[in-house]
Amino acid sequence: MRIRNICIAVGMFSLTSCSKYLDKQPDDMLTMNDVWASRPQSQAYLSSIYSFIPDEAKMQNNYNLMGICDEGDFIWDAAWAGQMNIGNWNVSSGYYDKWKPFYQGIRSASVFINNIDKNDDPTLSADIRDSWKQEARALRAIYYFYLIRQYGPVVILPEQSIDVNATNEELQIPRNSFDECISYVVNELDAVLQSGKLPETFVNDKDKGRIDQRTVMGFKSRALLLAASPLWNGNSEYSGFRNAxxxxxxxxxxDANKWKLAADAAKALIDRMPLGLYKKVPAGSNAFDPFVSVRDVLLDRWNQEVIYCRPQMASSNAADGWERHCAPRFVNGWNGVGISQQMIDAYFMANGKKINEAGSGYSENGFSTTAGKYTKAGTFNMYADREPRFYASVIYNGADWIYKEDGKPVQTVQLYFTGNCGKQGSHDHSATGYLVCKNISPNSNLIEWTGTLRSLVMMRLAEIYLNYAEALNEYGSDQASRDEAAHYIDLIRERAGLPALDADKKVSRETLRTAIRDERRVELAFENFRAWDTRRWKIAEQTDGAPLMGMNTDAGKSLTDLAFYQRTIKERRVFKKSYYLWPIPQSEIVRNRACMQNPGW
Incomplete structure (x- = not known):
């Protein structure tokens, strides 16, 4: 990676432009000297460094990985996920490859840190310069985290710019070890926190979306949890993973202490957020509503649970918007983001039990004869009496679409073969017989292509509760530790309208581990966690390599046609051991011969 002291493109917008904060589009060419000549131009350069943060809800082969894990499927032939799932990718495929963009972000951050003090604009105080440097320093560490999560050990670049006249041999830089990479990220994030230059959290809406102390602490929690997880902690299969x-x-x-470090990092952030999880009390009520709370935690901008977000989500964007890709055809959606049957089965019943537990009340036979709290009479019993998060996340055959236009009848989603969203009608259809409604606003009128203005939540307190519970359970060996870990799972379940964990879930590390993973799977569903979790837990060969299941979308002529409601293999998938890490692009291996390729590639 050569850092050149030449022209760069920067977006000429201010850090205070909330609506475009993470979506920099270059519209001017400045020399490097120009960048450090005035406050607005330096500010614009700092803004451009944020542009490398991936938009995790952006569809069409961007960074949404729902389709490569056991959460679901993308129907479109051009989707990279389909090729990856059948094992049709290699070192030159480039599928979801972020090696170059993340290193560009790292390089840009280093350039900013090393040069901002050259700016002597009288309106740019030393305090502001110092604060900006810490933002850039945090961003650099965050981009390294993203790289490590995807590729494993990476090359830690010199923090000073590499001489543009450096020889090719001087640019041959080997990979650092995984522990060195994690230590670098954590030490950098700690240095940012210890500097005291960033606010705890930004108060003004115009500043939100910038890196604050809570965001830094959140990424520290993620990095240490990754380091403690089975893929990287005691994995003997990587014994031959070496440099030349x-x-x-x-x-x-x-090393059990890695779990303690992860637990401590998560708890430190939890203690900074004493208001706890977002519980929404509807107008006219004196109690929070679990359904509205779990739905709107992703919709209500800047609510108390949000740690980090993109200030604006491309809700109705036809090209790559999450809402349009998930929504049914009859509201002008792309109708092709299908939830797996595995994920349907993961949701709990209303009584808090898993579907296969004694006393759950679960049934796959027939249709309901009466309406439930969230369902109509005549609903297939598989979908009856489930927990609120199920109804806030899943559109099943016979469910009503969430957008209700004044004066018009509610529209029912028909996913059977001849239905209004079925396979017979278009190549845009759910492969599994389910659609996603999580993270879609009920106020988004997609027929008119008008999505509501809202942020994209990328980190929230529920994740940190789950991080803490997982790490504490793995480190602690006594009942008190398990009870403490379970307490934070129970807080999540309470917000979701479920009872606390049964005692038998807390009797051992193994039973609580299963409960924590089950809860994480549901609470963070479709928020771009599952593909990373199955990898760091080292279970992806079993989960993501299993056949993808769904309903029989090739059958059904009505909502009550039982031919549709048959568990059906939708795709036979492949997950090799090498897939736990992405391959480093072959072009980079050719350029830097000291950088060894990942195992199995």
Whole structure:
């Protein structure tokens, strides 16, 4: 990676432009000297560094990974996920490859840090310069985290710009070990926190979307949880993962203290957010509503649970918007983001039990004879009496679409073969017989292409509760630790309208581990966590490599046609051991011969 002191493109908008904050579009060319000549131009350069943060809800082969794990499927032939799922990818495929963009972000952050003090604009105070430097420093560490999560051990670049006249041999830089990479990220984030230059959280809406202390602490929690997880903590299968000089890139000895570090990092952030999870009390009520709360935690801008977000979500964008890709055809949606049957089965019943637990009340036979709290009479019993998060996330055959236009009848989604959203009608159809409604606003009128203005939540307190519970359970060996971990799971379940965990879920590390993973799967569903979780837990060969299941979308002529409601293999998938890490692009291996390729590629 060569850092050149030449022309760069920067977006000429201010850090205070909330609506475009993370979507920099270059519209001018400045020399490097120009960038440091005035406050607005330096500010614009800092803004441009944010542009490399991936939009995790952006569809059409961007960074949404729902389709490569057991959460679901993308129907479109051009989707990279379909090729990855059948094992049709290699070092040159480029599928979801972020090696170059994340290093561009790292390089840009280093350039900013090393040069901002050259700006002597009298309106740019030393305090502001110092604050901006810490933002850039945090962003650099965050981009390294993203790289490590996707590629494993990476190359930690010199923080000073590499001389443009450096020889090719001087640019041959080997990979650092995984522990060195994590230490670098954590130390950088700690240095940012210890500087005291960033606010706890930004108060003004115009500043939200910038890196604050809570965001830094959240990424520290993520990094340490990754380091403690089975893929990287005691994984003997990486014993041969070495540089050309023989340096081991992975320490294969299990270290329980890594879980303690992860638990401490999560708890530190939890203690900074005493208001807890977002519980919404509807107008005219004196109690929070679980359904509205779990739905609107992703919709209500800047609510108390949000740690980090993109200030604006491209709700109705036809090209790559999440809402349009998920929504049914009859409201002008692309109708092709299908939830897997595995995910349907993961949601709890209204009584808090899993569908296969004794006393759950679950049935796959027939249709309901009466209406439920969230369902109509005549609903297939598989979907009756489920927890509120199910109804806030899943559109099943016979469900009503969430957008209700004044004066017009509610529209029912028909996913059977001949239905209004079925396979017979268009190539845009759910492959599994389900659609997603999580993170879609009921106020988005997609027929008119007018989505509501809202942020894209990328980190929230429920995740940190789950991080803490997982790490504490893995580190602690006594009942008190398990009870403490379960307490934070129970807080999530309470907000979701479910009872606390039964005692038998807390009797051992293994039973609580299962409960924590089950809760995480549901609470964070479709928020771009599952593909990373199955990898760091080292279970993806079993979960993501299993056949994708759904309903029989090739059958059905009515909502009550039982031919549709048959568990059906929708795709036979492949997950090789090499897939736990993305391949480093072959072009980078050719350019930097000291950088060894990932195992199995």
């Amino acid at each position: 000089d023989g340096k081991a890139l992975v320490n294969t000895t299990y």
